[in-house]
Amino acid sequence: ETGVTQTPRHLVMGMTNKKSLKCEQHLGHNAMYWYKQSAKKPLELMFVYSLEERVENNSVPSRFSPECPNSSHLFLHLHTLQPEDSALYLCASSQDGWEESTDTQYFGPGTRLTVL
Amino acid sequence: AQKITQTQPGMFVQEKEAVTLDCTYDTSDPSYGLFWYKQPSSGEMIFLIYQGSYDQQNATEGRYSLNFQKARKSANLVISASQLGDSAMYFCAMREEANANTGKLIFGQGTTLQVKP
Numbered sequence: 437e438t439g440v441t442q443t444p445r446h447l448v449m450g451m452t453n454k455k456s457l458k459c460e461q462h463l464g465h466n467a468m469y470w471y472k473q474s475a476k477k478p479l480e481l482m483f484v485y486s487l488e489e490r491v492e493n494n495s496v497p498s499r500f501s502p503e504c505p506n507s508s509h510l511f512l513h514l515h516t517l518q519p520e521d522s523a524l525y526l527c528a529s530s531q532d533g534w535e536e537s538t539d540t541q542y543f544g545p546g547t548r549l550t551v552l
Numbered sequence: 553a554q555k556i557t558q559t560q561p562g563m564f565v566q567e568k569e570a571v572t573l574d575c576t577y578d579t580s581d582p583s584y585g586l587f588w589y590k591q592p593s594s595g596e597m598i599f600l601i602y603q604g605s606y607d608q609q610n611a612t613e614g615r616y617s618l619n620f621q622k623a624r625k626s627a628n629l630v631i632s633a634s635q636l637g638d639s640a641m642y643f644c645a646m647r648e649e650a651n652a653n654t655g656k657l658i659f660g661q662g663t664t665l666q667v668k669p
Contacts, residue, residue, distance in 0.1 A: 467655055478556070479597075479643070479659040492654040524595055530655055538585060538604060539647075539655055543597035 438462055440544035442527050448550045449517065457512040457547045459527030467532035468510040469541060470502060473524040485510060486532050517551045524548050555579065556644050556660035563665050565634045572619070573629040573663045575644030581605075583649040586627040587657065588618065591641040600642075603627055634667045641665075 440461045449455050461468065470482040484492035485504040499521075501513040510527055528541040557576045565571035577586065588600040603611045603618045611618040619628040631638055644660040 469655070476661075478661050479645075479657075481656055484654050484656065486655075492656065526595075526597060528597070532655065538602060540587065540599055540602060541655070541657060542599060543589070546595040548595065 440527060440529055440542055442525075442544035442547050444547060445545060446548045446550075448552065449514070450552050451517060451519070453517075454513070454515040456514065457525055457527075457549075459510040459512075459544055461508055461510075461527075461529035461542075461544075463529055463542060465529040465531050465542075466507050467530045467539075468504060468507070469528040469530075470510065470512050471526040471528065471543075473526055473546070475523075479526065483512075514549075517549075519551050522549055522551045554660075555648075555658045556646055558642075558644055558660035558663050560663045561661070563663055564668060565631075565665065566668050567636060568633055570630060570632045571634055571665065573631070573642050573644075573665065575627045575629065575660060577625050577627060577644070577646050579625075579646065579648050581649040585647045586618070586620070587645040587647070588616070588627075588629045589643045589645060590638075591643060591662070593640070597643070601629065631665075636667050636669060639665060639667045 443458045467486045471479045473479050481494050482496045483502040488504045503511040524546045526546045527544045530539050530541045584605045586603045590598045601613045601616045603620045615632045617630045641662045643662045645657045
């Protein structure tokens, strides 16, 4: 596998379910990101990890819980979600040369989440 | 105020023609980076091109070029010789120096491009 992969690609869950989204990057990057993309809204940054340490939590509700066990893997644990949480969840990674504005984020294909 | 503005919700272009997608930005940082991404219907965001605020020349990558006008705070994407596979959503994004400790990207609303055969 190359690039950034995400599983599952599609997920339907009830409001009382607990599920997890998985992201894996094969680029040797040090930073990983979760974004939410809702219909008719710009991408919203949710979480940022650098070398497995969370450096940004963009006022995300606690029903979303990220986990970064190593620099190649990122999870988003979901519990008691609301229908308005239905969206495309995108994972990205970058080298983490943030002092250089050239640091480019590479995205996975996303998980299309539907909350019933 | 929006940091990134893409005023064209949808655009049509004839195959083999060139098309310009508009992007204006708002920042007070002297150092920033501008990015364009393509999102096909499959969902993946594909990096296309980058322009740094201190770059003297406009960025080019194959059929993609960035028309960077710093004084106007615009960073328009030009796609030459459009192909059917160019039909997708296109996003302009910016990283400001103020976000140097998080790598945070700010995205615009996107422009849907449809290439007609």
